[in-house]
Each structure stands twice: as C-alpha cells, then as structure tokens.
Amino acid sequence: MTRLPNRCRVRMLLWLSLxxxxxxxxxxxxxxxxxxxxxxxxxxxxxxxxxxxxxxxxSDVVLRFSGSPADLHLxxxxxxFGLLWMNRSMVTFKNIPxxxxxxxxxxxxxxxxxxxxYGLETWSAGVKFENDHPDAAIDGPRELLRLxxxxxxxxxxxxGITFSPPSADxxxxxxxxxxxxxxxxxxxxRLEAIAFKDGAMCTRLSVPVRxxxxxxxxxxxxxxxxxxxxxGVLATAIALVAGLFIGMIFxxxxxxx
Amino acid sequence: MGSFxxxxxxxxxxxVNIAAVTALGGVVGLLSGIFGVGGGFLMTPLLIMMGIPPTxxxxxxxxxxxxxxxxxxxxxxxxxxxxxxxxLLLLVGGVAGGxxxxxxxxxxxxxxNADFLINVTYVLMLGLIGGYMFMESLQSMRRCKQxxxxxxxTESGYARFIGKLPWQMDFPCSxxxxxxxxxxxxxxxxxxxxxxxGVGGGFIMVPVMVYLLRMPMHxxxxxxxxxxxxxxxxxxxxxxxxxxxxxxxxxxxxxIGSSIGAQxxxxxxxxxxxxxxxxxxxxxxxxxxxxxxxxxxxxxAVLLAYMGGH
Numbered sequence: 001m002t003r004l005p006n007r008c009r010v011r012m013l014l015w016l017s018l019x020x021x022x023x024x025x026x027x028x029x030x031x032x033x034x035x036x037x038x039x040x041x042x043x044x045x046x047x048x049x050x051x052x053x054x055x056x057x058x059s060d061v062v063l064r065f066s067g068s069p070a071d072l073h074l075x076x077x078x079x080x081f082g083l084l085w086m087n088r089s090m091v092t093f094k095n096i097p098x099x100x101x102x103x104x105x106x107x108x109x110x111x112x113x114x115x116x117x118y119g120l121e122t123w124s125a126g127v128k129f130e131n132d133h134p135d136a137a138i139d140g141p142r143e144l145l146r147l148x149x150x151x152x153x154x155x156x157x158x159x160g161i162t163f164s165p166p167s168a169d170x171x172x173x174x175x176x177x178x179x180x181x182x183x184x185x186x187x188x189x190r191l192e193a194i195a196f197k198d199g200a201m202c203t204r205l206s207v208p209v210r211x212x213x214x215x216x217x218x219x220x221x222x223x224x225x226x227x228x229x230x231x232g233v234l235a236t237a238i239a240l241v242a243g244l245f246i247g248m249i250f251x252x253x254x255x256x257x
Numbered sequence: 258m259g260s261f262x263x264x265x266x267x268x269x270x271x272x273v274n275i276a277a278v279t280a281l282g283g284v285v286g287l288l289s290g291i292f293g294v295g296g297g298f299l300m301t302p303l304l305i306m307m308g309i310p311p312t313x314x315x316x317x318x319x320x321x322x323x324x325x326x327x328x329x330x331x332x333x334x335x336x337x338x339x340x341x342x343x344x345l346l347l348l349v350g351g352v353a354g355g356x357x358x359x360x361x362x363x364x365x366x367x368x369x370n371a372d373f374l375i376n377v378t379y380v381l382m383l384g385l386i387g388g389y390m391f392m393e394s395l396q397s398m399r400r401c402k403q404x405x406x407x408x409x410x411t412e413s414g415y416a417r418f419i420g421k422l423p424w425q426m427d428f429p430c431s432x433x434x435x436x437x438x439x440x441x442x443x444x445x446x447x448x449x450x451x452x453x454x455g456v457g458g459g460f461i462m463v464p465v466m467v468y469l470l471r472m473p474m475h476x477x478x479x480x481x482x483x484x485x486x487x488x489x490x491x492x493x494x495x496x497x498x499x500x501x502x503x504x505x506x507x508x509x510x511x512x513i514g515s516s517i518g519a520q521x522x523x524x525x526x527x528x529x530x531x532x533x534x535x536x537x538x539x540x541x542x543x544x545x546x547x548x549x550x551x552x553x554x555x556x557x558a559v560l561l562a563y564m565g566g567h
Contacts, residue, residue: 044263074561074562084376140561143560146561147559147561150559183270183272183308216267224497229494229497231505232498232503236494238509243328243512244328246517246520247331250328
C-alpha cells in the first residue's frame with residue numbers, strides 16, 4: 001500500500017473537517033474576519049479587524065491573534081563593574097510569536113483555569129530560553145513580556161466583544177473590533193476564537209490573516225532589499241537635490257549674491 | 258486607523274506621525290546650521306524614542322544629513338564660510354580613519370565588548386569635549402571682549418610644535434598656516450571615533466577644528482558641514498548596500514524639516530558671537546552626555562534589548 005504524501009494527508013483532513021462542519025447543526029460555531037488581508041500601504045497606522053462568529057450560548061470568548069513562532073535573540077542588560085548598565089550576554093527565547101494579542105469577553109481568571117492559560121502572564125511562564133551567561137540570569141519570560149508589551153506587539157485586553165441574544169438552536173453570535181498594531185510585520189497570522197463554558201473549553205475556531213506591503217512601501221522595500229546599492233545611490237541623490245532645492249529657495253528669498 | 262498625518266515606514270516597519278518627525282528634523286537642522294554639527298548624536302536617540310529600530314535610526318539619519326548638510330553647506334558657502342582645501346584634507350583622513358574604525362568595531366563585536374566600548378567612548382568624548390569647550394569659552398568671554406572668535410593668542414608649546422611640523426600649507430579661507438599632516442591625522446582620529454560611535458562625527462570635528470587646528474568659529478561651521486556631507490554620502494550608500502537599514506521615507510521627512518532648520522540656523526549662527534556659539538554647543542553636548550550617563554547608571558525599565566542597539 002502506498003503512503004500518501006504529508007501535503008495530501010493534510011488536505012484530506014481539511015476536507016474531512018469541512019465535511020463534518022457542513023453536516024453539523026445550523027447552530028454550529030463559526031468565525032469570520034474582515035479584512036482577511038491587512039494591506040500595509042503608505043498611510044497604514046495599524047488596522048481594525050472586524051470579527052464576527054457564533055459560539056454556544058452563554059459561553060465566554062477569548063480572541064487571540066498571533067504570528068508564526070520563531071527563535072528570538074536578545075541582549076540582556078547587566079551591571080558592569082557594579083556601576084554601569086550595559087547590553088551584555090545573549091538570551092535566546094524559543095518559539096516566540098512576533099505578535100500576540102489577546103482580547104477576552106471578561107477577566108480570564110473568572111472564566112476558569114482553562115481560559116487563564118490563554119493569558120500572557122501564564123503563557124510567559126512556559127517560555128523556554130537559553131542564556132549564554134547563566135550566572136547573571138534574569139526573569140527572562142517576564143522581561144520578554146515587558147519588552148513586547150512596551151512595543152505594543154503583545155497585548156491583553158478585556159471587553160469589546162458584543163454578544164447577540166441566544167438563538168433557538170443554542171448558539172450565540174458575537175462580534176468584536178480587534179485592533180492590530182502599526183508595527184505589524186508583513187507575514188501570515190492566525191486569529192483564533194476560543195469559547196469557554198462552565199470553566200471548560202467548548203469551541204476553538206481559527207482563520208488565517210495575512211499582512212502584506214502594498215503600493216509605495218512595497219516598492220521601496222523590494223528595491224531596498226533586492227538592489228541595496230541602487231537604493232542607496234537614489235536615496236543620496238534625492239537628498240542632495242532636495243537640499244540644493246531648499247538652499248536655492250532660501251537664496252532667492254534672502255536675495256543673497 | 259490610518260490617517261493622513263501618519264506615514265508607514267517600510268524599512269523601519271512602523272508608522273510615524275508626519276508632523277512630529279518633520280518638527281524633529283527642523284529642531285535638529287536648526288542646531289546643525291548654528292553649530293555645524295550633523296546632529297546624529299541628538300537625532301538617533303530621539304528617533305529610537307519614537308519607536309524606530311536603532312540600526313534604522315542611525316542609517317536613515319545619515320541619509321537625511323546628506324540633504325541637510327547640502328543645504329547648510331550651500332548657505333555657509335554663500336557667506337564665505339567653507340574652507341574647501343581644509344575640508345578635503347579632513348575628509349581624506351576621516352574616510353581612512355572611518356574604515357579603520359569599522360574594522361575595530363567589527364573585531365570588538367566578535368569579542369563581545371563593542372557595546373561597552375561604544376557607551377564609554379560616548380560619555381567620555383561628550384564629557385571631555387563639552388566640559389573643555391564650556392570652561393574655555395567661559396574664560397575667554399571673561400578675558401577678552403575685543404575678539405569674537407575667542408582663539409588663544411599666546412604662543413603656546415602646542416603652537417610652536419605645530420609650527421615645526423613639515424609640509425606647511427596656507428589655508429587663506431581660514432587665515433592660518435598649518436602642516437598638511439594636521440588635518441590628515443586629526444581627520445583620521447575623528448573618523449575612527451565616529452565609526453566606533455556610529456555618528457557623523459561633527460560634534461568631535463568642530464572642537465578639533467577650533468582648538469587643535471585653530472580655525473575661526475564661523476569657518477569651522479561651514480567646513481564641518483562640507484566634510485560631513487561627503488562622510489554621510491558614503492555611509493548612506495554603504496548602509497543601504499550592506500545592511501538595508503536606510504529608510505528613505507523617514508529620511509525624507511526629517512530632511513524637509515532639517516533643511517529648512519539648517520537655513521535658519523546658518524543665519525542665527527552668523528548673528529551669534531563665537532564664544533556664545535561655543536558655550537551653547539558645549540551646553541548641548543553636556544546635556545546629551547548627562548542623559549547618556551543617567552541611562553548607564555539607572556536600572557532600565559526592561560532588562561532586555563534587541564541586538565544592534567547601544
């Protein structure tokens with residue numbers, strides 16, 4: 001018997017899941033997000049995702065937006081000669097998403113331990129890291145959380161999720177405005193909606209969201225990365241011309257010789 | 258969330274307020290025009306505070322300095338304040354020193370001591386230069402009122418030493434006679450320090466021209482801008498080609514502000530007496546040094562930082 005390639009097996013599982021969803025009752029859970037692609041153009045200053053979906057009635061909802069995990073290399077600040085704070089040893093955090101935004105219908109702690117696990121504090125406790133200078137180890141996960149929250153790339157908010165009255169089939173629609181930060185990098189992300197009822201998780205849904213550069217930022221970024229030297233010469237030439245132009249405007253105004 | 262007041266910077270990977278960045282450029286350009294410094298030692302930390310990654314802030318600042326110093330050099334050139342001969346000699350030394358400095362910092366990064374050296378060099382240089390300029394200008398203002406340049410007039414041991422060096426050359430624009438070795442060697446030393454500190458080096462070059470090359474203050478400003486222009490052209494192209502850290506959109510916003518600021522600065526600088534100009538620059542350098550020293554002494558709010566920052 002021939003083994004199916006992994007990609008085929010994943011596709012089959014996906015189709016199977018879709019078929020099961022289609023066969024589910026009318027009140028089955030679903031999740032939708034608009035837009036599915038965040039366009040990062042010249043005027044981009046963050047975006048608001050319009051999220052809507054259906055979960056079992058009387059459940060709480062946690063929304064989580066996160067990127068693909070990757071190893072993150074940072075410098076740890078340490079005191080040198082017992083006096084000066086410097087960036088010294090290197091710390092490597094394993095499998096850290098670039099962005100992790102959590103929004104819940106009420107306090108995670110109030111929803112029970114299963115929901116509390118989705119809180120950033122609880123998540124950070126499970127973060128694995130290596131320090132090349134273990135003698136001067138700090139509370140890495142806590143500091144990582146502080147750094148990411150300071151940048152606006154990790155965030156935990158309560159509220160902002162609106163529920164409609166439960167329907168006859170035992171389902172309840174919800175909607176939320178979910179802001180994503182200006183510092184969002186182009187790439188693939190995943191939006192999850194997790195419903196909790198009576199302290200236990202009852203539904204977990206997810207949809208992919210893509211962020212991509214468009215217009216002038218896309219053109220500049222591709223030029224800067226693919227033809228760095230040409231980009232540098234162009235940037236220099238434009239700066240020179242702009243400087244000369246402004247200089248000439250002032251010369252004309254001051255009536256200098 | 259997008260608004261006409263915001264602009265997304267594709268290399269920095271963040272959005273900035275157009276008015277805030279242009280105003281920042283204007284203020285730093287004003288200082289650049291008055292004092293003849295590129296302003297990198299001020300602009301880069303301020304950009305980092307606005308959320309721009311340190312490497313992108315430093316490289317994009319070099320790009321904007323190209324425009325600002327073109328505008329500033331032009332303004333000073335019209336006023337007869339650019340010693341082209343001296344500027345070219347300093348530039349030759351600066352490029353050689355800068356190349357050597359880049360190699361030194363590369364070696365230290367491999368050894369893991371670069372950040373320490375950069376920070377300590379910053380504080381020492383800023384403290385030394387700012388402190389000396391401040392004290393000297395204060396004494397000079399008290400001592401003699403008749404000269405607006407404030408150069409020491411007595412024949413010191415240092416003056417005798419530089420008078421004995423070979424290959425003496427006239428610099429008519431500055432009204433001095435010096436050995437060619439002086440601008441070459443001093444330009445080289447400033448180049449090394451500038452490369453280590455990741456700045457254009459204007460705030461080191463200006464005191465070197467005033468105190469070691471003994472050039473008149475107003476010629477110093479124009480000549481410094483002239484030399485910085487070429488240094489930053491080189492840095493912009495090198496950073497774009499090798500590290501892809503120049504954000505042209507950011508540079509352009511800063512440039513609009515700084516070019517106008519530099520023009521206003523050149524006019525303001527011309528009206529200020531030399532000693533007062535020096536004491537103002539010294540105060541500015543000392544304030545920046547104080548802030549950096551405080552950052553080194555006080556425990557930071559977050560004990561982690563991205564690679565590449567100071």
